[in-house]
Amino acid sequence: MKYAIIEASGKQFWVEPGRFYDFNSLNVEPGDKIALTRVLLINDNGNITVGKPCLDNVKVEATVLGHLRGQKVTVYKMQPKKKTRKKQGHRTNLTRLLIDNIIN
Structure with a gap:
């Protein structure tokens, strides 16, 4: 199971690909693709990586x-x-x- 813990809208969220989440209002248009770069932790099928405080070169793509x-x-x-x-x-x-994809 692949998941990530991200920081967005002043809160921390446990996100998984293929699921939707509600964030505080963001200034984007419906249908836009965005990248969330403040990734605190990533689990890639048991391989856990923790950032100090954030991971470099890891992002979460969302629609x-x-x-x-x-x-x-x-x-x-x-x-x-x-x-x-x-x-x-x-x-x-x-x-x-x-959440479309977690890229590490």
């Missing part, structure tokens, strides 16, 4: 499937004994990427 919005998060603030209530909702903008 942008589209942009979407995440689940709604409800924020409710209140001040006890003051009759102050505030309810807000928030949805994060996401970009869905299909």
Whole structure:
């Protein structure tokens, strides 16, 4: 099984070829091919390589499937004994990427 741990959008993701993942909004168009170069670890059928902190000459190729919005998060603030209530909702903008290949 081939997988990699990458850093993108301020988070770390365990990615495998052929699967899609949702990242924080990226400034790319649907259908574009991008390369993610901040690869922290790669496992190539039991051969594990760890970077310090990143691996050189290793990249993850991905295709942008589209942009979407995440689940709604409800924020409710209140001040006890003051009759102050505030309810807000928030949805994060996401970009869905299909992992095509891990090149090492």
